Amino acid sequence: MKHSIFIALFLNFSFLGYSQTAEQSKAIDTYVKKVIQINEIPGMAVGIVKNDQVTFQQYYGRENLESNKKVDSNSMFRIYSNTKLMSGVGLFKLIEEGKVSLEDKISKYVDNLPKEWQDVQVKNLLSHSSGLPNWVDFNDISVTATNAEVIDRLSKEKMEFETGDHYRYNQTNYLLITMIIEKVTGKTYEDYILGNQFKDSKKQVVFSSNPVEKIPNRVVKYTYNTTTKQYEKVTGIDGVRAHSSNGLAITLPAFLQWSIHLSKNDFLKPETKKMMWKPFNYKNNGWEFAHGWEITDYNKTRAYGFSGGNVSAYSIFPDHNMAIVVMYNGNKGFPVMYQMINHIAGIMDKQLMDPYALVEEMTIAEPLVHPNMKKEKYGYRIENDNVIFSYQYPKNSSTEFIKGVSVAGAFNNWNMNDPSYQMTPKKNNVFEVAVPKSQFEKGKTYGFKFVMNKTGWLTIPYHAANTDGTQDNNLILKID
Numbered sequence: 001m002k003h004s005i006f007i008a009l010f011l012n013f014s015f016l017g018y019s020q021t022a023e024q025s026k027a028i029d030t031y032v033k034k035v036i037q038i039n040e041i042p043g044m045a046v047g048i049v050k051n052d053q054v055t056f057q058q059y060y061g062r063e064n065l066e067s068n069k070k071v072d073s074n075s076m077f078r079i080y081s082n083t084k085l086m087s088g089v090g091l092f093k094l095i096e097e098g099k100v101s102l103e104d105k106i107s108k109y110v111d112n113l114p115k116e117w118q119d120v121q122v123k124n125l126l127s128h129s130s131g132l133p134n135w136v137d138f139n140d141i142s143v144t145a146t147n148a149e150v151i152d153r154l155s156k157e158k159m160e161f162e163t164g165d166h167y168r169y170n171q172t173n174y175l176l177i178t179m180i181i182e183k184v185t186g187k188t189y190e191d192y193i194l195g196n197q198f199k200d201s202k203k204q205v206v207f208s209s210n211p212v213e214k215i216p217n218r219v220v221k222y223t224y225n226t227t228t229k230q231y232e233k234v235t236g237i238d239g240v241r242a243h244s245s246n247g248l249a250i251t252l253p254a255f256l257q258w259s260i261h262l263s264k265n266d267f268l269k270p271e272t273k274k275m276m277w278k279p280f281n282y283k284n285n286g287w288e289f290a291h292g293w294e295i296t297d298y299n300k301t302r303a304y305g306f307s308g309g310n311v312s313a314y315s316i317f318p319d320h321n322m323a324i325v326v327m328y329n330g331n332k333g334f335p336v337m338y339q340m341i342n343h344i345a346g347i348m349d350k351q352l353m354d355p356y357a358l359v360e361e362m363t364i365a366e367p368l369v370h371p372n373m374k375k376e377k378y379g380y381r382i383e384n385d386n387v388i389f390s391y392q393y394p395k396n397s398s399t400e401f402i403k404g405v406s407v408a409g410a411f412n413n414w415n416m417n418d419p420s421y422q423m424t425p426k427k428n429n430v431f432e433v434a435v436p437k438s439q440f441e442k443g444k445t446y447g448f449k450f451v452m453n454k455t456g457w458l459t460i461p462y463h464a465a466n467t468d469g470t471q472d473n474n475l476i477l478k479i480d
Contacts, residue, residue, distance in 0.1 A: 025056050027347050032340070036060055036328075038368050039336055042231070043071040043219060044328035045252040046340075048348065049259050051321050057252060063329070064220040065231055076206060076218045076249040077327035080309030083248040086258070087177055088126060088276065088292030089267050090193050095122075096272040099184050102126075102291070109180040112148065114155035120163050122180065125173040126291040127280035133157040134170045135241075143239040147179055150241065167280075167287040174245035181244075189244055197258060197267060204254035209238035209247040218249050221311060222330030231330055246308065252325060259316060259323040273318075277304050298345060298352040299401045305341070313337035320349065334364040355402050356456035359393060367462045378464035379407075379450070379475045386434040387477065389421070391450045391458075393429040402452060405431040409448025409477070411440060416451040423450075440479045447474035 032046055043061035047054060059071040094100040100109075102123040107113050117132065124130040133154045135141055141153055160168060178189045185192050190207045198205050206215055211234045222231035238246060250258075261267055268276070277290045288295050293304040296315065305315035311330065316323040326340045339361035346353025366373070380389050389407045393399060405423045412418040423431035440446065447468050450458045460473050468474045 021055055024347055028056055028344055029058060031343060031347065032058065032060065035336055035340060038365050039331040039333050040224075041328050041331045041336075042222060043075070044326070045071055045075065045077060046327075046344070047252045047256045047325045048344065049256050049263070049323045050348070052260050052263055054253075054256050054260075057256065059252070063217075065222065066220075071219065073251060073253050074204075074217045076204065076215070076251050077312060077329065078208075078211070078218065078221060078247075078249040078309070079255075079312040079314075079327060080246045082306050082308035082312050082314055083244065083246055084174060084292055085306050085314065086193055086197055086248060087174060087181075087189075087244040089262065090181060090196060091122075091126070091177055092268055092272055092276045092291075093196060094181065094184055095275075096268060100180065102275075106176055106180065109183045110151075110176060113151065116159050117155075123280065123291065124163055125177055127282075127289060128167050128169050128173060129164050129280065129282055130170060130173055131159045131161040131163045131165065131168070132170060132172045132176075133160060135172050135175060136238075143237050145239075145241075147175065147241060150175065162283070165283045167282060167289050171242065171245050175241050178241070178244040197261070198254065201251070201254035201257055204251040206249050207243045207247045208249065209240070209242035211235060212237070215249070217251075219327075219329045221309065224330060224332045252327065255314070255325050255327070256323075259314070259325070263316070263318075263321060263323065298342070298354055301352055303345075307337050310335035311337065313341050315341045315345070317345070317352065320352070322348065333368050336361070336364075339364075350398070350400075353398075353401065355393070355397070355399065356452045356458070358397065359452070360456075360459055362394065363459045363461055370463075373463040375463055375465040377466050378461060379448070379466070380477055382437070382479075383434075385437050387437055387440065387479070389423065389433050389435065389448075389450075391423060391431045393431065395428050397429065399425065399429055404453060406451050406454070407433065407448055408451055409474070410446045411448070411477075416454055437479055440477070442479050444478070446477045447472075448477055449474055 036044055041061065042065055043063055045059050048056035061071055063069045063071055063075050095102060100122060104122050105118065106120050106122060107118050120130045135150050135154060138153065141150055181189050181192055194202055208215060211221060221234045223234060225232050277293055279288050279290055279295060290304060294306055296303045301317060301319055303315045303317045305313065307313040312327045314325050324341050324344050326337050339357055342354050342357035343361060380387055391405055406416050407421045407423065408414045408416040412421055421433055423433040425431055452458055460467055460475055464475060466476050468476050
């Protein structure tokens, strides 16, 4: 891979192991500005909490493209599905108080449920293992439909899968969480969340799943139209029933204070948080997810968080007493929130830099940085009687946390653990493995990809000429 602007401008400081907050802040600020430039992001807010103190809090760009109003501490970004974190904390408060149990069937709190829904438990809602029909999939459900009307409409649909079997993201789960909270507390969902989690910042948050509603200081979200090459305002309206799943707009200071309260056990006791962050046991275990929280491992350090609308992300690192918030209002290319969380965490502590996420960040940015890069064969070469599979990790970056790189494809049944295809590190961060040409049928086309650390399937660089053109965008190998 040719050097990208990321390598030149970021990697020279990402692994230096800063000891002073000022140096870290400068590095993070430089990095964020470059991400904004490359992805043409209109406006952004980034914050970090370390040891229950705000150590970084910066604002960039404009709230909207129709005015020059700058993003500042009063700007409220709609965080979309990150709202589910607040909903989950609210529900676990009721669990902590003994008013709800994870094992309770939802029929204990919600009347007139279809027969097929009767065995769904509270834990299945939080873990997205309910198997319920997802209300967002049905265009005939009115925005103004009552909860009872939504359930009545969904009752005409089959369950998507056996409850508890596996993970499938589903907004109906949080409609029911709203109904449980309101049944148990006797309050509206919004009043309950605001009263318990935002007592000190009520003027800095608002619930609305209507992006065209005029709300002072709320940031406008945009999507980029690749045909017209212009930003367009998001206009889809989900209604009140979506408040618990995607409706919160919040300022950066309020989000950071919320995180501090969570860390200091002001919302939940430590044992309750431990229960909340415990991985759910799916019947077909193929996914690690907690009760409403994504789980991410950064080189044996566990983090919990979520993202929303491809424009916000939150991660908390309990063992490091640190949390990171990223919020923005649109980007030209691939969503960047997860890559930003990873990169910022790595600047704060090199032990938290995930090499897979780092190279993915570079790869997805490459078309924006070098749009006219020449197409060329990528990933292998023929030498004598061998096929040499070759992967180049950025030369100036640390490979300390790369435990291994392998190649998997149609030639080995896509087995990333095949010992014959484990790659050996060479000079300048190159990983290679030589495989006899006799292993491949002449004239046959084989799809393949590289895998890092046994789990990370590496995205194919856009300048690779030898791709199969499918949605998976595999590399292809053919022996003439």
